[in-house]
Amino acid sequence: MNAYLPPLVIDVRVREENARGFRIWFPFFLLWPLLVILFGFMLVVTALVDLALLASGARYRHYTLLVLGALRLLADTRGTNVKAISDDSHINVDIY
Amino acid sequence: MNEDRKRILGMLAEGKITADEADLLLDSLESGAEAAAPSTASSASSDWPTGPSVSGTPKFMYVKVTGKDTVDVKVPLALLRTGLKLTSLIPPQAMDQINESMGERGMSFDLNNIKPEDIEDIITSLREMEVNVHSGDGDDIRVFCA
Numbered sequence: 001m002n003a004y005l006p007p008l009v010i011d012v013r014v015r016e017e018n019a020r021g022f023r024i025w026f027p028f029f030l031l032w033p034l035l036v037i038l039f040g041f042m043l044v045v046t047a048l049v050d051l052a053l054l055a056s057g058a059r060y061r062h063y064t065l066l067v068l069g070a071l072r073l074l075a076d077t078r079g080t081n082v083k084a085i086s087d088d089s090h091i092n093v094d095i096y
Numbered sequence: 097m098n099e100d101r102k103r104i105l106g107m108l109a110e111g112k113i114t115a116d117e118a119d120l121l122l123d124s125l126e127s128g129a130e131a132a133a134p135s136t137a138s139s140a141s142s143d144w145p146t147g148p149s150v151s152g153t154p155k156f157m158y159v160k161v162t163g164k165d166t167v168d169v170k171v172p173l174a175l176l177r178t179g180l181k182l183t184s185l186i187p188p189q190a191m192d193q194i195n196e197s198m199g200e201r202g203m204s205f206d207l208n209n210i211k212p213e214d215i216e217d218i219i220t221s222l223r224e225m226e227v228n229v230h231s232g233d234g235d236d237i238r239v240f241c242a
Contacts, residue, residue, distance in 0.1 A: 060187055060188060062185045062187075063187075065185050066182070066185045066186070066187075069178065069181065069182040069185055070182070072178045072182075073175065073178045073179060073182060076172055076174040076175040076177075076178045077172070077175060078172070079156070079170070079172040079174075080169075080170065080171055080172060080175070081168075081169070081170040082167075082168070082169050082170075083166070083167070083168040083169075084165065084166070084167045084168075085165065085166040085167075085168075086164075086165040086166075087164075087165075
Protein backbone atom coordinates (compact mmCIF):
# COMPACT_ATOMS: atom_id res chain seq x y z
CA MET A 1 0.00 0.00 0.00
CA ASN A 2 2.93 2.28 0.75
CA ALA A 3 3.87 2.05 -2.93
CA TYR A 4 0.64 3.85 -3.80
CA LEU A 5 1.24 6.84 -1.51
CA PRO A 6 1.39 10.04 -3.56
CA PRO A 7 4.07 12.61 -2.77
CA LEU A 8 3.89 14.21 0.67
CA VAL A 9 5.74 17.45 0.10
CA ILE A 10 7.26 19.29 -2.84
CA ASP A 11 10.19 21.40 -1.72
CA VAL A 12 11.18 24.28 -3.98
CA ARG A 13 14.25 26.36 -3.12
CA VAL A 14 15.29 29.40 -5.12
CA ARG A 15 18.44 31.38 -4.42
CA GLU A 16 19.46 34.39 -6.43
CA GLU A 17 22.68 36.33 -6.26
CA ASN A 18 21.25 39.83 -5.90
CA ALA A 19 17.91 39.04 -4.38
CA ARG A 20 16.56 37.33 -1.34
CA GLY A 21 15.95 33.66 -2.00
CA PHE A 22 12.92 31.75 -0.92
CA ARG A 23 11.85 28.25 -0.09
CA ILE A 24 8.39 26.75 -0.49
CA TRP A 25 7.28 23.52 1.10
CA PHE A 26 4.22 22.70 -0.95
CA PRO A 27 2.14 20.38 1.26
CA PHE A 28 0.96 17.96 -1.39
CA PHE A 29 -0.58 15.77 1.32
CA LEU A 30 -3.30 18.40 1.70
CA LEU A 31 -4.50 17.35 -1.76
CA TRP A 32 -4.73 13.71 -0.74
CA PRO A 33 -8.42 13.91 0.29
CA LEU A 34 -9.18 15.37 -3.14
CA LEU A 35 -7.17 12.58 -4.80
CA VAL A 36 -8.98 9.93 -2.74
CA ILE A 37 -12.32 11.26 -3.94
CA LEU A 38 -11.12 11.58 -7.54
CA PHE A 39 -9.49 8.17 -7.76
CA GLY A 40 -12.31 6.54 -5.78
CA PHE A 41 -14.84 7.87 -8.26
CA MET A 42 -12.68 6.86 -11.22
CA LEU A 43 -12.15 3.36 -9.84
CA VAL A 44 -15.90 2.82 -9.43
CA VAL A 45 -16.55 4.01 -12.99
CA THR A 46 -13.71 1.98 -14.52
CA ALA A 47 -14.73 -1.14 -12.55
CA LEU A 48 -18.23 -0.85 -13.99
CA VAL A 49 -16.82 -0.30 -17.48
CA ASP A 50 -14.53 -3.33 -17.10
CA LEU A 51 -17.48 -5.46 -15.93
CA ALA A 52 -19.51 -4.33 -18.92
CA LEU A 53 -16.59 -5.12 -21.25
CA LEU A 54 -16.17 -8.52 -19.59
CA ALA A 55 -19.87 -9.27 -20.10
CA SER A 56 -19.67 -8.22 -23.73
CA GLY A 57 -16.63 -10.44 -24.30
CA ALA A 58 -14.23 -7.63 -25.19
CA ARG A 59 -10.54 -8.54 -25.14
CA TYR A 60 -9.44 -5.32 -23.47
CA ARG A 61 -10.88 -4.74 -19.99
CA HIS A 62 -8.07 -3.17 -17.96
CA TYR A 63 -9.28 0.37 -17.30
CA THR A 64 -9.27 -0.20 -13.53
CA LEU A 65 -5.66 -1.40 -13.66
CA LEU A 66 -4.83 1.62 -15.83
CA VAL A 67 -6.18 4.00 -13.15
CA LEU A 68 -4.28 2.13 -10.42
CA GLY A 69 -1.15 2.31 -12.61
CA ALA A 70 -1.60 6.07 -12.96
CA LEU A 71 -1.83 6.35 -9.16
CA ARG A 72 1.31 4.24 -8.83
CA LEU A 73 3.06 6.46 -11.38
CA LEU A 74 2.19 9.52 -9.29
CA ALA A 75 3.53 7.77 -6.16
CA ASP A 76 6.77 6.84 -7.91
CA THR A 77 7.63 10.48 -8.55
CA ARG A 78 8.81 10.58 -4.92
CA GLY A 79 12.57 10.92 -4.83
CA THR A 80 12.75 13.08 -7.94
CA ASN A 81 15.25 15.90 -7.65
CA VAL A 82 15.88 18.69 -10.14
CA LYS A 83 18.66 21.24 -9.75
CA ALA A 84 19.15 24.10 -12.15
CA ILE A 85 22.12 26.38 -11.62
CA SER A 86 22.94 29.44 -13.65
CA ASP A 87 25.39 32.27 -13.03
CA ASP A 88 22.99 34.18 -10.81
CA SER A 89 20.45 31.68 -9.56
CA HIS A 90 20.12 28.26 -8.03
CA ILE A 91 16.82 26.38 -8.20
CA ASN A 92 16.26 23.09 -6.46
CA VAL A 93 13.08 21.03 -6.56
CA ASP A 94 12.64 17.92 -4.41
CA ILE A 95 9.63 15.64 -4.36
CA TYR A 96 9.26 13.69 -1.11
CA MET B 97 28.95 49.28 -2.06
CA ASN B 98 27.18 47.16 0.53
CA GLU B 99 26.54 48.13 4.17
CA ASP B 100 29.21 45.87 5.71
CA ARG B 101 31.90 47.25 3.44
CA LYS B 102 30.82 50.82 4.25
CA ARG B 103 30.90 50.08 7.97
CA ILE B 104 34.44 48.64 7.76
CA LEU B 105 35.69 51.62 5.78
CA GLY B 106 33.91 53.96 8.22
CA MET B 107 35.69 52.29 11.15
CA LEU B 108 38.98 52.68 9.31
CA ALA B 109 38.28 56.38 8.64
CA GLU B 110 37.41 56.93 12.30
CA GLY B 111 40.64 55.27 13.33
CA LYS B 112 38.88 52.51 15.25
CA ILE B 113 40.73 49.84 13.25
CA THR B 114 44.05 49.78 11.42
CA ALA B 115 44.46 49.41 7.65
CA ASP B 116 45.63 45.79 8.13
CA GLU B 117 42.59 44.97 10.24
CA ALA B 118 40.31 46.58 7.64
CA ASP B 119 42.00 44.56 4.91
CA LEU B 120 41.49 41.37 6.91
CA LEU B 121 37.82 42.19 7.52
CA LEU B 122 37.23 42.98 3.85
CA ASP B 123 38.87 39.70 2.84
CA SER B 124 36.70 37.71 5.22
CA LEU B 125 33.64 39.61 4.00
CA GLU B 126 34.39 38.62 0.40
CA SER B 127 35.04 34.99 1.24
CA GLY B 128 31.79 34.92 3.23
CA ALA B 129 29.89 36.35 0.26
CA GLU B 130 31.38 33.71 -2.02
CA ALA B 131 30.27 30.96 0.34
CA ALA B 132 26.74 32.36 0.47
CA ALA B 133 26.52 32.80 -3.30
CA PRO B 134 24.86 30.12 -5.44
CA SER B 135 26.99 27.04 -5.90
CA THR B 136 29.10 26.79 -8.98
CA ALA B 137 28.60 24.10 -11.60
CA SER B 138 31.40 21.96 -10.29
CA SER B 139 29.99 21.78 -6.79
CA ALA B 140 26.43 21.05 -7.90
CA SER B 141 25.06 17.73 -6.73
CA SER B 142 28.41 16.70 -5.35
CA ASP B 143 26.75 13.93 -3.35
CA TRP B 144 25.48 12.26 -6.51
CA PRO B 145 27.33 9.40 -8.18
CA THR B 146 29.68 10.42 -10.96
CA GLY B 147 28.98 7.45 -13.20
CA PRO B 148 26.98 4.27 -13.65
CA SER B 149 26.95 1.82 -10.76
CA VAL B 150 29.10 -1.25 -11.32
CA SER B 151 26.88 -3.69 -9.44
CA GLY B 152 23.35 -4.17 -8.18
CA THR B 153 20.11 -2.85 -9.55
CA PRO B 154 20.24 0.88 -10.28
CA LYS B 155 17.80 3.01 -8.30
CA PHE B 156 17.92 6.34 -10.09
CA MET B 157 18.47 7.75 -13.55
CA TYR B 158 20.73 10.80 -13.56
CA VAL B 159 20.76 13.46 -16.24
CA LYS B 160 23.54 16.01 -15.94
CA VAL B 161 23.80 18.98 -18.22
CA THR B 162 26.89 21.13 -17.84
CA GLY B 163 27.89 24.16 -19.81
CA LYS B 164 26.89 27.76 -19.37
CA ASP B 165 24.16 26.62 -17.01
CA THR B 166 24.03 23.41 -15.03
CA VAL B 167 20.98 21.19 -14.78
CA ASP B 168 20.96 18.00 -12.74
CA VAL B 169 17.96 15.71 -12.71
CA LYS B 170 17.55 12.60 -10.59
CA VAL B 171 14.57 10.41 -11.48
CA PRO B 172 13.65 7.26 -9.56
CA LEU B 173 13.79 4.21 -11.81
CA ALA B 174 10.61 3.02 -10.09
CA LEU B 175 8.92 5.69 -12.18
CA LEU B 176 10.33 4.16 -15.36
CA ARG B 177 9.39 0.66 -14.18
CA THR B 178 5.80 1.69 -13.50
CA GLY B 179 5.64 3.60 -16.76
CA LEU B 180 6.79 0.57 -18.71
CA LYS B 181 4.26 -1.62 -16.92
CA LEU B 182 1.58 0.91 -17.71
CA THR B 183 2.30 0.62 -21.44
CA SER B 184 0.99 -2.95 -21.37
CA LEU B 185 -2.32 -1.63 -19.99
CA ILE B 186 -2.88 1.09 -22.56
CA PRO B 187 -5.93 0.33 -24.74
CA PRO B 188 -4.92 -1.05 -28.18
CA GLN B 189 -6.49 1.86 -30.09
CA ALA B 190 -4.58 4.40 -27.99
CA MET B 191 -1.39 2.36 -28.35
CA ASP B 192 -1.71 2.40 -32.13
CA GLN B 193 -2.08 6.18 -32.04
CA ILE B 194 0.95 6.52 -29.76
CA ASN B 195 3.08 4.33 -32.06
CA GLU B 196 1.89 6.27 -35.09
CA SER B 197 2.73 9.63 -33.46
CA MET B 198 6.14 8.33 -32.40
CA GLY B 199 6.78 7.08 -35.93
CA GLU B 200 5.92 10.52 -37.34
CA ARG B 201 8.57 12.00 -35.07
CA GLY B 202 11.21 9.55 -36.22
CA MET B 203 10.92 7.08 -33.35
CA SER B 204 9.90 3.87 -35.06
CA PHE B 205 9.55 1.98 -31.83
CA ASP B 206 6.61 -0.31 -31.13
CA LEU B 207 5.61 -0.08 -27.47
CA ASN B 208 3.72 -3.36 -27.87
CA ASN B 209 7.12 -5.06 -27.94
CA ILE B 210 7.72 -4.21 -24.29
CA LYS B 211 6.51 -7.17 -22.28
CA PRO B 212 5.99 -6.90 -18.50
CA GLU B 213 8.29 -9.90 -17.94
CA ASP B 214 11.16 -8.06 -19.67
CA ILE B 215 10.92 -4.90 -17.57
CA GLU B 216 13.25 -6.02 -14.77
CA ASP B 217 15.86 -7.09 -17.33
CA ILE B 218 15.58 -3.71 -19.02
CA ILE B 219 16.02 -1.90 -15.68
CA THR B 220 19.00 -4.06 -14.70
CA SER B 221 20.70 -3.58 -18.05
CA LEU B 222 20.37 0.19 -17.67
CA ARG B 223 23.27 -0.15 -15.22
CA GLU B 224 25.58 -0.52 -18.20
CA MET B 225 24.07 2.37 -20.11
CA GLU B 226 25.79 5.71 -20.34
CA VAL B 227 24.98 8.44 -22.82
CA ASN B 228 27.40 11.31 -23.39
CA VAL B 229 26.48 14.15 -25.70
CA HIS B 230 28.85 17.03 -26.46
CA SER B 231 26.92 19.74 -28.24
CA GLY B 232 28.44 22.33 -30.51
CA ASP B 233 27.60 25.19 -28.16
CA GLY B 234 29.68 23.71 -25.38
CA ASP B 235 27.02 21.90 -23.39
CA ASP B 236 27.76 18.39 -22.17
CA ILE B 237 24.90 16.02 -21.43
CA ARG B 238 25.38 12.81 -19.49
CA VAL B 239 22.70 10.22 -18.80
CA PHE B 240 23.37 7.20 -16.63
CA CYS B 241 21.74 5.03 -13.98
CA ALA B 242 23.12 4.22 -10.56
